[in-house]
Amino acid sequence: MKLIKEQIPMKEQPPEVRKKNFEEVPLGYTKEEAILEASRCIQCPVHPCVSGCPVHVDIPAFIKAIKEDKLQSAIDIMNETNLLPGVTGRICPQEDQCQALCVVGKVGDPVSIGRLERYIADWEFNKNQGKKRVSISKIDPTGRSVALIGSGPASLSCSVDLVKMGYSATIFEAFHKGGGVLTYGIPEFRLPKRIVNYEICFLQELGVSFVFDFLVGRTATIEDLFKRGFSAVFIGSGAGAPQFMRIEGENLDGIYSANEYLTRVNLMKAFKFPEFDTPIKKGKRVAVIGGGNVAMDAARTSLRMGAEHVYLIYRRSRNEMPARVEEVVHAEEEGIEFMLLTNPVKYIGDEKGFVKQVECLRMTLGEEDASGRKRPVPIEGSEFRIDIDQAIVAIGTLPNPIISITTPGLSIGRQGEILADADGNTSIKGVFAGGDIVTGSATVITAMGAGRTAAASIDRYLKEGS
Amino acid sequence: MFKIVRKNILGPEIVQMEIEAKNIAPVAKPGQFVILIVHEKGERIPLTIADRDNDLITIVFQVVGKTTTLLAKLAEGDFLCNVVGPLGNPTDIETFGRVICVGGGIGIAPVYPIARALKKKGNEVISIIGYRSKDYVFWEEKIRSASHRVIVTTNDGSYGFKGFVTDALKEMLNEHIDRVFTIGPTIMMREVSKLTKERNIKTVASLNSLMVCGMGMCGTCRVRVGGETKFTCFDGPDFDGHLVDFDELIKRLDTYKEEERISLETLRKEIQI
Numbered sequence: 001m002k003l004i005k006e007q008i009p010m011k012e013q014p015p016e017v018r019k020k021n022f023e024e025v026p027l028g029y030t031k032e033e034a035i036l037e038a039s040r041c042i043q044c045p046v047h048p049c050v051s052g053c054p055v056h057v058d059i060p061a062f063i064k065a066i067k068e069d070k071l072q073s074a075i076d077i078m079n080e081t082n083l084l085p086g087v088t089g090r091i092c093p094q095e096d097q098c099q100a101l102c103v104v105g106k107v108g109d110p111v112s113i114g115r116l117e118r119y120i121a122d123w124e125f126n127k128n129q130g131k132k133r134v135s136i137s138k139i140d141p142t143g144r145s146v147a148l149i150g151s152g153p154a155s156l157s158c159s160v161d162l163v164k165m166g167y168s169a170t171i172f173e174a175f176h177k178g179g180g181v182l183t184y185g186i187p188e189f190r191l192p193k194r195i196v197n198y199e200i201c202f203l204q205e206l207g208v209s210f211v212f213d214f215l216v217g218r219t220a221t222i223e224d225l226f227k228r229g230f231s232a233v234f235i236g237s238g239a240g241a242p243q244f245m246r247i248e249g250e251n252l253d254g255i256y257s258a259n260e261y262l263t264r265v266n267l268m269k270a271f272k273f274p275e276f277d278t279p280i281k282k283g284k285r286v287a288v289i290g291g292g293n294v295a296m297d298a299a300r301t302s303l304r305m306g307a308e309h310v311y312l313i314y315r316r317s318r319n320e321m322p323a324r325v326e327e328v329v330h331a332e333e334e335g336i337e338f339m340l341l342t343n344p345v346k347y348i349g350d351e352k353g354f355v356k357q358v359e360c361l362r363m364t365l366g367e368e369d370a371s372g373r374k375r376p377v378p379i380e381g382s383e384f385r386i387d388i389d390q391a392i393v394a395i396g397t398l399p400n401p402i403i404s405i406t407t408p409g410l411s412i413g414r415q416g417e418i419l420a421d422a423d424g425n426t427s428i429k430g431v432f433a434g435g436d437i438v439t440g441s442a443t444v445i446t447a448m449g450a451g452r453t454a455a456a457s458i459d460r461y462l463k464e465g466s
Numbered sequence: 467m468f469k470i471v472r473k474n475i476l477g478p479e480i481v482q483m484e485i486e487a488k489n490i491a492p493v494a495k496p497g498q499f500v501i502l503i504v505h506e507k508g509e510r511i512p513l514t515i516a517d518r519d520n521d522l523i524t525i526v527f528q529v530v531g532k533t534t535t536l537l538a539k540l541a542e543g544d545f546l547c548n549v550v551g552p553l554g555n556p557t558d559i560e561t562f563g564r565v566i567c568v569g570g571g572i573g574i575a576p577v578y579p580i581a582r583a584l585k586k587k588g589n590e591v592i593s594i595i596g597y598r599s600k601d602y603v604f605w606e607e608k609i610r611s612a613s614h615r616v617i618v619t620t621n622d623g624s625y626g627f628k629g630f631v632t633d634a635l636k637e638m639l640n641e642h643i644d645r646v647f648t649i650g651p652t653i654m655m656r657e658v659s660k661l662t663k664e665r666n667i668k669t670v671a672s673l674n675s676l677m678v679c680g681m682g683m684c685g686t687c688r689v690r691v692g693g694e695t696k697f698t699c700f701d702g703p704d705f706d707g708h709l710v711d712f713d714e715l716i717k718r719l720d721t722y723k724e725e726e727r728i729s730l731e732t733l734r735k736e737i738q739i
């Protein structure tokens with residue numbers, strides 16, 4: 001059979017339509033499309049793709065199963081390493097991970113591993129009509145219990161492994177809903193919440209307990225959790241504290257952190273105000289500051305909230321944008337106006353205290369900095385102003401310090417991250433950590449990988465006491 | 467969880483509730499608050515923990531918009547969807563000497579646990595509490611039990627002294643005062659802080675910014691204190707009143723005025739039908 005050089009495209013909502021709704025943008029493969037795409041994998045013996053995946057999904061094996069239309073076995077293969085294929089298939093930065101190393105990529109497009117992953121996850125979701133039944137066989141309970149802090153991907157994956165090993169696992173989440181960033185941060189049009197709910201229901205059925213409205217550090221400290229009888233603690237509290245630029249006018253009304261904006265929309269459903277009670281300002285001319293996934297999500301959300309102009313203001317050039325390529329392309333297609341090599345220096349407000357303009361400087365790229373990216377340098381005298389009525393600051397987040405300041409003896413790094421070794425051990429015996437709280441903002445799949453590694457370490461610790 | 471065990475109407479639009487919150491009540495300290503959600507489609511609103519007893523927390527709130535209206539409609543035996551806490555840093559309670567607690571309106575409820583703790587710590591506690599008029603007076607006895615001296619004011623003079631709390635405070639400041647605590651409407655806290663700044667008396671104001679998360683991850687609650695941006699829920703809610711940019715806070719509190727009006731009107735229509 002001749003190799004098809006191009007990826008089988010996935011149908012999408014057209015930009016003109018989708019920018020007015022919150023429905024998912026890519027629509028998924030049909031069976032025929034999936035089999036065709038699966039057949040592009042040449043099952044190469046070295047399969048470098050696997051080493052590009054942080055959790056080493058057995059990519060050739062699951063793709064082979066799709067090709068043979070054995071979807072249940074494809075899902076089983078997947079679940080051995082990756083619990084959330086419906087999530088990762090949609091939002092992994094595949095072009096930097098598994099697909100970056102695919103050999104087919106040398107002669108054409110790499111195999112679309114992510115889309116195939118999504119395909120089998122959606123197949124399973126539909127087959128189960130949104131309610132997965134427990135299919136794993138639990139080993140005898142050990143009678144020991146583990147507390148997990150936060151309900152993001154790190155804790156979710158850690159808890160499943162623990163339950164499978166016979167521990168009881170309790171997740172303590174500060175918010176009133178589970179999922180971490182998957183629920184409060186990433187918008188519906190990129191990751192439908194039914195998928196996250198589906199996985200959380202599944203975990204509950206497996207026996208993972210969820211305690212919502214519980215802020216560790218305030219409701220109880222880690223020490224208290226041990227006193228309550230937990231034998232080990234996993235910290236998966238993420239990197240959720242928003243950063244601001246500390247420039248003039250940043251506290252004017254109408255200026256949001258991306259976290260606030262996205263939390264209002266996703267978690268609190270402000271896009272359905274007044275049916276839902278949480279309000280949000282619907283800007284007509286919106287400036288989004290930043291160039292990562294979060295900035296793209298904020299920009300595309302504000303478009304869907306009715307903005308006429310969305311300016312994406314980023315201080316470097318397009319090459320340095322940390323966002324996934326697909327997100328950048330989608331944003332551009334939808335009409336987000338990119339203002340690259342531009343940096344805000346102050347906001348100007350009206351007499352009521354609402355933002356009405358942002359003043360920016362044009363930038364040029366200078367020497368490479370420590371991260372290997374070219375440093376943006378302001379061009380003197382290049383100030384100009386843009387009329388806006390809303391701004392969303394998406395310049396990154398830091399680990400939330402509540403746990404570190406309330407846990408004596410826990411070693412913390414310069415950015416407030418919890419220091420943990422490759423196995424997830426922190427400076428306190430019996431306390432483990434993984435995900436964004438350790439690495440700073442990273443990806444869903446690395447957080448899940450860290451959760452699994454920590455589960456194995458917790459098991460060793462509880463068995464051997466080391 | 468979160469059962470409303472007791473409900474009392476304290477005055478016009480002022481409601482007290484005792485809520486079952488097993489995880490929160492035993493650890494709550496003066497100055498801390500909760501965030502609660504009233505129904506499935508509800509918003510998250512902050513309310514101070516005004517008292518606690520075993521597994522119960524007491525909240526006292528004024529009906530001002532949709533969420534507090536819905537909350538006030540709940541009866542004993544009903545449940546709240548969600549309550550998280552205790553949030554924020556406890557008020558710094560030490561032996562300062564002679565202190566004044568200035569509470570205005572609904573802010574009088576959160577003053578109570580602070581005054582009580584200050585008294586217990588050996589301070590001489592003078593409380594100045596201001597109400598709109600006689601009908602609005604609540605918790606006077608509780609405040610008296612937590613203070614050595616109490617001055618009650620009403621705007622119209624229908625009870626206690628006629629005038630604002632600041633009028634009473636001005637006179638008290640002729641005595642030696644070591645510290646002032648103030649909770650109430652933002653404008654009141656601004657004026658209290660202005661008065662005490664003139665005399666260089668350290669003043670702690672408990673701020674009531676808008677909030678969503680209550681744990682330092684959204685930035686809704688940011689306030690400027692001494693030129694720096696702080697998060698009320700995480701760094702506060704208590705701040706040095708002499709350093710707070712109250713005017714910015716007042717403007718930020720008005721961000722959703724229009725939406726709040728729509729919310730309340732929609733609710734009123736629904737209730738009528």
Ligand SMILES: Cc1cc2nc3c(=O)[nH]c(=O)nc-3n(C[C@H](O)[C@H](O)[C@H](O)COP(=O)(O)OP(=O)(O)OC[C@H]3O[C@@H](n4cnc5c(N)ncnc54)[C@H](O)[C@@H]3O)c2cc1C
Pocket residue numbers: 091092093149150151152153154155172173174175178179180181182185186187214215216217236237238239240262293294297324400402403434435436437441442443444445447
């Ligand atoms: C808008 C946005 C878009 C993104 N897009 C992508 C993408 O396309 N692809 C990708 O791979 N990654 C993306 N990411 C990054 C990815 O979501 C994170 O790397 C991942 O979610 C980290 O998982 P985690 O489990 O470490 O923490 P989180 O998902 O952050 O979850 C932490 C949870 O802990 C809770 N918590 C915090 N402190 C406490 C406490 N003291 N007590 C109790 N609970 C607590 C929080 O409320 C939260 O629910 C995106 C992130 C954002 C914000």
Ligand SMILES: Cc1cc2nc3c(=O)[nH]c(=O)nc-3n(C[C@H](O)[C@H](O)[C@H](O)COP(=O)(O)OP(=O)(O)OC[C@H]3O[C@@H](n4cnc5c(N)ncnc54)[C@H](O)[C@@H]3O)c2cc1C
Pocket residue numbers: 499511512513514515526527528529530531532533534535572575576673674675676677703719720723726727729730
């Ligand atoms: C830390 C903290 C503790 C608080 N403790 C109490 C308390 O013990 N008792 C109590 O009654 N209220 C307290 N508040 C204020 C309370 O949260 C608001 O009154 C409530 O959110 C109003 O919700 P709503 O939907 O009923 O009204 P909305 O529709 O949100 O607002 C109606 C009106 O109230 C004003 N308003 C809204 N939010 C606030 C606010 N945060 N502060 C002052 N005015 C506001 C609006 O400007 C508007 O005029 C506290 C606030 C904070 C931040």
Ligand code: SF4
Pocket residue numbers: 052053054055056057059082088089092093094097098099113114117445
């Ligand atoms: S989990 Fe992510 S990186 Fe791994 S195979 Fe799937 S899409 Fe690729």
Ligand code: SF4
Pocket residue numbers: 040041042043044047048049050059060101102103104111113
């Ligand atoms: S590298 Fe590409 S072709 Fe080889 S096994 Fe992986 S997906 Fe298939």
Ligand code: FES
Pocket residue numbers: 676677678679680681682683684685686687688697698699700
């Ligand atoms: S309310 Fe979210 S940071 Fe304070």
